[in-house]
Amino acid sequence: MLDYLLPAFIVLMAGLGTIAFWMGRQRAARVRAEGTAMRSQPGQYGWFMSLASVGAATAIIFLCWLALLITGSPVPLYSLYFIGLAVALLGMGLALRYVRPDFHARSAIEGVIRFMLAGAALISILTTLGILVSVISEAIRFFSMYSFWDFITGTQWNPGASFLEAAGRSSSASSQAQFGSLPLFAGTFMITLIAMLVAIPVGLGSAIYMVEFAPRGVRQAFKPVLEILAGIPTVVYGFFAAITVSPLIVDIAGFFGLEASYTNALSPGIVMGIMIIPFISSLSDDVLHSVPNSLRQGALALGITKGEMIRNVVLPSATPGIISASLLAVSRALGETMIVVMAAGMSPNLTANPLETMTTVTVSIVSSLTGDLSFGSAHTLSAFALGLVLFAVTLLLNLVSVFMINHFREKYRLNTI
Amino acid sequence: MAQSFDDITKQLGKRHRRTRRLKLTCMAAMVLSAVFLVVFLGDMVNRGWSAFQQGRMQIEVSYTEQSQQMPLTAVDEQYRQLVSRGFFRQIPQRMEADPELLGTTRTQWVIARSSVDQYLKGRENSLSEQQRQLIDRMVEQGNAKLAFNTTFFTTGDSRMAELAGILSAALGTLLTIIVTMAICFPIGVMTAVYLEEFAPDNRFTRLIEVNINNLAAVPSILFGLLGLAIFISFFGVPRSSPLVGGLTLSLMTLPMIIISTRAALRSVPDSIRHAAFGVGCTRWQVVSDHVLPVSIPGILTGSIIGLAQAMGETAPLIIVGMVAFMPDPSFSLTQAATVLPAQVYSWASLPNQAFQEKTAGGILVLLAVLITLNAAAVLLRNRFERRW
C-alpha cells in the first residue's frame, strides 16, 4: 500500500503541474488575444504557474521532511502528502491571480532557476560539512581520551593489546596505548613521495612529448592508452602491487644484496605512481597546451632550438599549472586507500628506507573500522581522528596550490593583449 | 655583419643534440607508461583468463527416490567428492520440476568441484592421489574437460568456487551507478552552470570553487564515513543498498563532473552567448538553448570518465557495507547488494585457492567494462571535438 503511495503521489503532482501550466498559458494567451501587451510570453506564465504550485509543494515537503528528521520525530507520510497537495492547490490559486500583463513571469522563473542552480552549488559545501560532521564527533571523543598534541607529534603508534580489555584488564591496557600518528603519516608521505617520483617525471615527460614532439597520429594513439591507465580501479592496482610488484622488488633488491620486506613501501608507491601518471600527464597536457603558441614562435624565431624553447620558455610558463597538478596528485596519493590496504604492510614504522614495511593513515582507518575491535575503543575512534587530520592535510595542500597558482600567475602574467 | 651560415651551423651541433636528448627522454617516459599498461594487462590476463574455463565431468546420474532424499546417492561413490556440491543440491528441485526423471539414469555433463577444476588447470589442489588418477583416466576417455565457464557470468557469489559468479555484483554495480549518475549528473551540471554562467564573482563563489577543488582531492574513504554518518544513520537509507552506495559515490563523483562540465561550458565561445543575448534571450535561455546543447558531448565525456572512476571505487563502499554476500542476483535499490570491485576484494581474501583465479577473472571483467567505457568517452570526444 505504502509502496504505491509515492508513485501515485508523483503522478498526481505531475498531473497538477501540467494542469497549472496549461491554465497559465491559456489565460495569458486569452489576455494577449485581447490585444493587451504582456510582459512575458504565455508559455512563461504557464511555467510560472507550475512552479508556484508543484514546485512550491515539492520544496515544502522536502523542508518538512528534513525538519522532522533533524528533530528526530517520526515522519508522518500521509500528512506530508496532504500538506504537499494543499500547498500545490493553494499555489495554483494564488499564482493564477498573477497572470496579468504587468507581471514579470519571465523574471520570476529566471529567479527560481537561479535559486535552484545556486542550491545545487551549495550541495558541494554541504558535502564538505557532512564529511566534517561525520568524523568530528567521534574524533572529539577520541581526543577526550588521548591528547591531541601527543597524537600529532607522537612517534609511537601502539594501540595496545585489546585482548587485555577482553580479559577485563583494560585499565592497564589503556595506559599502555600510544597513538602517536607520526609513523602513519611518515609512511603515507613516504609512499606518496615514491609515487610522485614515478608519476611526475613520467607523466610530465609524456605530456611534453605529446604536446611538443609527437606527430598527430602518435598523439591520438597514446592519449587513450594513458586514459585507460586512469580508468583502472584502485583495488585492481592493489592486487597487482601485492601479487606481482612486491615479490619482484624483493627479488631485485636481493639481486643488489639489499634486504627488502615483502610489504615494502616501494611497491605500493610505484604502483600508485603508475596510477597517477595519467592524472599528471593529462593535467600537464592541458597546461602545456595553454602556453600560448606565440611564446613558442617568439623563441623559435630567434633561432632557439626546440629543446631550449621547451626548457626555457614553455616549462617556466607552465610551472604554476604543473605545480598545482602535482599538488592535486599528491592529495590523491595521500588519500589513496585500496592500493595500500592490499599491498602495504600494517606495521607503523618510522623509517626512511622504502624497502622496509610501512603503513599509512588510510590503511589504519580501514583496518580499525573493519577489524574485530570493540567500537567504542580508542583504537576504533582513532580512525576518525586520522580521517580528520587527513582531511585537514588535503585542505592545506589545496590552499597551498591555490596560493601558488595565484603567486605564479602574478609573476609570469601571460598577457595576450 | 653576422656570421655566415656555415659558421653558425658548426656551433649548433651540441644544441641540436640536446634537443634530441630531450625528445628521446620524453618519448621514453611515454613508452614507459605504455609498457606499464601492457605489463599490467598482461599480468592480469595471465592470472585471470583461466577463470573463464571450468572443469566439467561426464558421469552417470541416477534419479531414484533415494536420491531425492539424499542427493549424494545419485552418483557413484567414487565421483561424489569430485562433483560440485551445488549439483547435488539441485537434484531434488530438478526432480520435482521434471517428474519424468524419476527412475531414470542419465549420463550427463556436470560441473566439477573446484579442486578438480584446479587440478585440470594444473594448480595446487587438495585431491588425493587416487582421485587424481581417476581424473586422469576420465580425461583420457573424454569424460572430463575444461569448457567455457558460463557459470561465472550467470550466477551470484557462492562459497563453492566452481559456482561463484559475478552476476549479482554486476547488477549491484549497475544499480549503484544508475543511482550515482541520476544524482550527480544533474547536480553537477547545475552547479557547473551556476558557477560558469550565473554566479557573480564574489567571495561565496570563490569559496564554492575552492571547496569543489578540495572535494576532488578528499580521500575517498572519508566519503564512506560521510555516507555512514549522514545517509545511513541520519537519513535512514538502508545499509548495503545500491541506494546508499550510489548516494555516497555520487558525492564523490560530483566534483569531477562539475570540473569537467565547467571545462566543457568554458570551451563554448562567448560569441555564441553574445549572439543569443543579442537576440533577447534571458540567461537561462542562453544556457539551455545554446550553451548546453553544444557542450553536451564534453559533459558526457567527463561524466563517463567520472562514472568509470565511481565504478572502480571500493573503499567508501566497504564503509557503507556494500560487501554483502549475494548468492542470488537481486534487482532492487533498497535491498543489500555488492559491487564488482568489492566482490573482487572479498574473493581476494578467501582461503580457497580457486578464488584467487576468480579474483583475477573478476578483475578482467571489470577492466573490460571500464576500458569500454573509456573508449566510449574517447570516441565521443574525438567525434565531437570542435573548435569554434
Add this chain to the structure above:
Amino acid sequence: SSNSSQLRIVGSSTVYPFASYVVEEFAATTQYPTPVLESTGSGGGIKLFCAGTGMDTPSITNASRRMKVEEFERCQSNGVNEITEATIGYDGIVFAESSVNEPINLTREQLFLALAAQVPQDGELVANPYQSWSDIDSSLPDREIEVYGPPTTSGTRDAFEELVMAAASEEMSAYGGEYTDIRSDGPYIDAGENDNLIVQRLQENQNAFGIFGYSFLEENPNALTAATINGEAPTPEAISSGDYPVSRSLFFYVKDAHVDSVDALRPYVELFMSDQMIAPNGYLSTIGLIPLPESLRQQEREEVTSFTPIELSDLQEG
C-alpha cells in the same frame, strides 16, 4: 509483510566464509528469501547489532571473539536485552612456514621469547634482543626471526596474544602475568587482513613464519607446513579436543527480539547449528571450521535453538 522476513547478518570476516556457506545452503534449500550477509568485522557487527531492535538492524552478528562487557552493556542500553550466544566451533591459529623447510616444533615459551616486546633476562625485563631463532634455543634453526601476523585490529591477534603470549608470560616470574605487547622492532610484521597474502609471502620468503587461521593451512596443504606447538600439530582433532593450545572459539549472536518477527531467523539458526553443518563431517568442517566436541555441541545446540539469553556474568568469566 515480505520485508520483515529477510534476515540480516553482519560481523566478523573470520566467520564470514562459514556463515556465507550456511546462507547459501539456506537460500538453496528453503523458501525464505536469501539472508543478507555482510562482513563488517566483529566490532562493527556488534555495533550495528546493538543499535536497537528495529527491523532495520541485523538479527545476527558473527564474531571471532566474545562480546565484550561494554558492548553488552551498550546493547542493553539500546533495548537489545535478550541475546543468545552460539559457539559454532573453533578456529585454530597456526604458526606455519613454507613446506620446503624441515618441520619444526616450538614451545609457547619459545614463541613468547621470539615475539614479545620485552623478555625476561636475569630476572629483569629487557627489550627483546633475539634476532635469530637459534639465539633463543640452540636446537632451533639459525634462521632470522621473521613472522607475518595479524595487525592489532584483528581478533586473531588478540587470541594469539592471549593464548600464547599471555599464557607463556604467566609462567615467567619476571613478568608476573603482566604481559602487554608484541614486539614492534621488525621481526614481527603486521600483515593485512588478507591471509592469502601471508600464504603467498611464505612461499616467496622461505625464512618466514606466518600466523593465520587453520582454514588457510588446510587449503594449501602442499605449500605450507605448520609448526607443532608444545609437540601438538594443528589437526582438527587436536584443536577440537584442546590439545593444540592455540585456538579460539567462533560465535554468532542472535537478537531474540527478532525470533518472532523475522521468519527466517529460527530455521537459519537451526540449520547453522545442525550436524550437517558443524559436526566433524559437516560441510563447514570441510572448509576449515574445527568442530566443537560432541557433548558441547549438543548442549550448545539445545541452548541456542531454545534461544536462551546470555547474562552479563557469562561474559565476565573471561
Add this chain to the structure above:
Amino acid sequence: MTRNTKVDHDSISLSASDLNLWYGDHQALKSLSMKVYANTVTALIGPSGCGKSTFLRCLNRMNDLIPSARVEGNIEMDGRNVNSKDMDVVALRRRVGMVFQNPNPFPKSIFENVAYAPRMHDIVGGRAEQEELVEKALRDAGLWDEVKDKLHQPGTSLSGGQQQRLCIARAVALRPDVILMDEPTSALDPISTATIEDLMVRLREEFTIVVVTHNMQQAARVADYTSFFHLGEIIEYNDTTTLFEKPATRKAEDYITGRYG
C-alpha cells in the same frame, strides 16, 4: 552605390546624453552625447580603443554582461531610458538587434538560426508562419538564393561572408527598430564586404543602422552620418560628406588623412 543624405532629421531613434562608462577604474566613455536618426546609417569611426564598441554595446545594454562595466547617463529610446533599472533588457534587445565583428551563427541549422529568436519571442507560431518569416529575413539579408536549398544544414557550414549575412538575417527577422553592427566586415573578404555594404544601404529603408568601422572608405561609402571618436569622447559628429570633406577639428582631419591609426 548611391547615398542619400536627405533624411528626416526630426525622427530620432536613439538619443544618448551625458553618457559615462567605466571599466573598473578606467573610464572608457566620457560624458558622451549623440543622437541617432531613424532610418539612417550612422558610422562610428576612430582609432583603436577609443570606445566605439563600448558605446555601441551601451545602446542595447550588452555591457551588462561585462561585470566590471558601470554606466551612468541617459539613453533615450521611444521616451524610455534604456539605462534605467526597470528597463526590460530582453524587450530592449528585441528592439535593438546586434551584429558582431566575427560572424557568430548559432550552432544550429540555417533555418533555426533565423527562426529561433522570433519563436522564442512568440512572434511566430506554426511552421508555415516560421518558414515565411525565415524566407523574408533571408531575402532581406540577400542570402536566400544561396541557401534556399540547404536550410537544414548547419549555419556554420557557410562561408564567412554568408555567415555574416546569416547573422544579419537573424537580427532582421525580429524586425527590430535599430540594428547595431560592430565592424561587421572586418573579418571578411572584399567581395563579401561589398555585398554587406550594399545590404546596409538597402536595410536603411526599414531599420536604423549604427555601424562601427575602422575602414574610413567604408564609412564614406555607406553612412549618412559619421561620428569620430577619440579616447572615449566624440570629437566630431556630422553628416558623412561634411565630416570627410571638411573636418572641423584637427584630430579628425589627421585621422581621416591617415596621419595615424
Add this chain to the structure above:
Amino acid sequence: MTRNTKVDHDSISLSASDLNLWYGDHQALKSLSMKVYANTVTALIGPSGCGKSTFLRCLNRMNDLIPSARVEGNIEMDGRNVNSKDMDVVALRRRVGMVFQNPNPFPKSIFENVAYAPRMHDIVGGRAEQEELVEKALRDAGLWDEVKDKLHQPGTSLSGGQQQRLCIARAVALRPDVILMDEPTSALDPISTATIEDLMVRLREEFTIVVVTHNMQQAARVADYTSFFHLGEIIEYNDTTTLFEKPATRKAEDYITGRYG
C-alpha cells in the same frame, strides 16, 4: 619622418623565385618571385588573406611549424637556398629574426628577454658583456630610457607598445641580417605606433626590414619598397612612391584608394 629611397639596388638580401605554398589543398602563394634589397624597409600590403604573412613566414621557415603547409621554390640568401633540406633552420632564424603582430615577450625579466637568445647562441659570455649587449639592443629599440631602472621586472609588466619594442630589441640583440615584422603595430595605440615606425626607419641603417602592414599610410611612411599582394600573387612591386602615386595596375589602384579592403 624622412624617407630615403636612394638605396643600393645591387645588394640583394633575400631573393624568392617561383615560390608556391599550399595549406593542404589550398594554394596560398602562387609562383611568387621577389627580391628584398639589403638595408631597406620593404612593406607587404594587400587585402586580408592574400598571403602576406604566409610569405613573410617563408623567409625564415616559420611555416615549418604549420603541419599542413607545403612549400616549393627557391629563396636565396647568401648563396644558399633557404628552403633546401640541409638548411639548418636554427641558423637561418638566427640570421633572419622576426617580430610578431602581438607582442610576445618571454615570461622572464626584461633583461633576460634580451640576453636570453644571444647567450644561447654563445654570442656573449660574461655578465658584463651581456649587460653591454642588452643596453645596446634596448637603445636600438628606443626602450632603454624607459626600462633602464627596472631591467629585472618581468617583460610582461610593460605596456603593449613597450612590449613590442622589447620584442624588437630581442630580435636586434642577435644582430641578424634581416628582421621580419608581421603587422607589428596593429595591436598598438597611435603613439606607440609612431615610435615603432621611427624605429624601423632607423634600424634600416643596419638591418634589412620586411614589414607586413594593413595600414597603407604606414607603408607610405616607412617603406622604401612596397609589394602589393592579392590572392597569393604579387600584383605590383615597386619603390613606395611610385606604387602609391602611380600604381600600374587597376587592382593596386583600387586597393590604395580604399575602394575595398
